[in-house]
Amino acid sequence: MSREQQAVARARKAFETGRSKCLDYRILQLESLKRLFTEKQKEIADAMKKDLNKSEVGTQMYETLGLEGEIDLAVKNLKSWAAPRPVEKNLLTIADAVYIRPEPLGVVLVIGAWNYPWAVTIQPLIGAIAAGNAAVIKPSEVSGHTAKIMEEFLPPTLTKSCTRW
Structure with a gap:
């Protein structure tokens, strides 16, 4: 089994719990x-x-501050996003309770970009976590130091709902 297949298998196992x-x-x-x-x-x-020779202020402004705002938005609205929503009834469903119930689907693959490695990788991860999915992250190999930091810090932070290949 390849490294990629192992990562997907771990993510599926985490989701199936x-x-x-x-x-x-x-x-x-x-x-x-x-x-x-x-x-x-x-x-x-x-x-x-x-x-990328980005300054600490540049990293914060263009990479992490926006992500913190996305997380705040997701945490604030998660209960309403995940709540069942009623739908319009028709002649066939008049006697039924009909609604849309959002459900997580499984494993999400997030492929990062080299030029904004945190923003482009973590923003879809936030959505995947908020939706209740597990994720496999593939950071860009062009931003090697950043990919190494992600590999070091994300798995312990996200308790097996996220894995890197």
């Missing part, structure tokens, strides 16, 4: 991710400096 369906678990994962940006800002900025 059903733990990611719990809203409180999703919120905990998102808050842990946000805390990562605060606690590891220096390491993130150092990697970005090595890869």
Whole structure:
């Protein structure tokens, strides 16, 4: 089994536990991710400096601050996003309770970009976690230092709902 297949298998196994369906678990994962940006800002900025010669302020402005806002938005609205929504009834469904119930689908692959490695990789990850899915992350090999930092910090932060290939 290849490294990629192993990563997908681990993510599927994590999803199949059903733990990611719990809203409180999703919120905990998102808050842990946000805390990562605060606690590891220096390491993130150092990697970005090595890869792309971005300053610490530039890294914060163009990479992590927007992600923190996305996380805040997801945490604030998650309960309403995940709640069942009624739909219009018709002659066939008049006697039924009909609604749309959002459900996580499984494993999401997130492929990162070299020029904005945190923003382009983590933003879809936030959506995947908020939706209750597991994720496999493939950061760009062009931004090697940043990819290494992601590999080091994301798995312990996200307790097996995220894996890197």
